[in-house]
Amino acid sequence: MKIGQVANQAGVSIDTVRFYERRGVLPAADRRPSGYRVFSESAVERIRMAKALQDMGFTLDEVIDALHAHDTGDATCDSERWRLEGVVDRIDAKIADLQRARRHTQGILEGCRAGQCQLALGST
Structure with missing residues (x-):
């Protein structure tokens, strides 16, 4: 998916997608030979999850930590409470x-x- 598609489906701006990629909320996108970013379908859901956590009151650093714990399989209700x-x-x-x-x-x-x-x- 192109960055504009990801942003549109996730309900955020293109700048937000770029910011999330820089901060590590999203893994670095692959690039086409033209330099355009190519994101997987999972990027949309990851952005939605990050926004939902921020809406609950998580700081961006806490969002990043929680997503990384999820990525490594270390996140459980007990470990994240x-x-x-x-x-x-x-x-x-x-x-x-x-x-x-x-x-x-x-x-x-x-x-x-x-x-x-x-x-x-x-x-x-």
């Missing part, structure tokens, strides 16, 4: 940060409603 636990911990931390930011913003909004807006610097 720690990756998911790490993602859940990061999500929980983000939620806590957002809740703090919401409480702070809500307090400022209540001040504004009472005529004491902290954002109206220099005005009364």
Whole structure:
């Protein structure tokens, strides 16, 4: 498959396919004598898996590690559970940060409603 076909079927840009190849998400594509990349059908599914893992909260490095563990046959639910636990911990931390930011913003909004807006610097 040509790079444009892979990108289209995977729902990503051509630049994303190139980036994933550079970072090791995809194995290096074979090249035709003309220099065009030729990807296997499995490249589409691999990109979809990488995107699904990123959508869950995996970092790109974690995606690469997880895919390499899968490639070597070392990935099992028991051996990979720690990756998911790490993602859940990061999500929980983000939620806590957002809740703090919401409480702070809500307090400022209540001040504004009472005529004491902290954002109206220099005005009364």
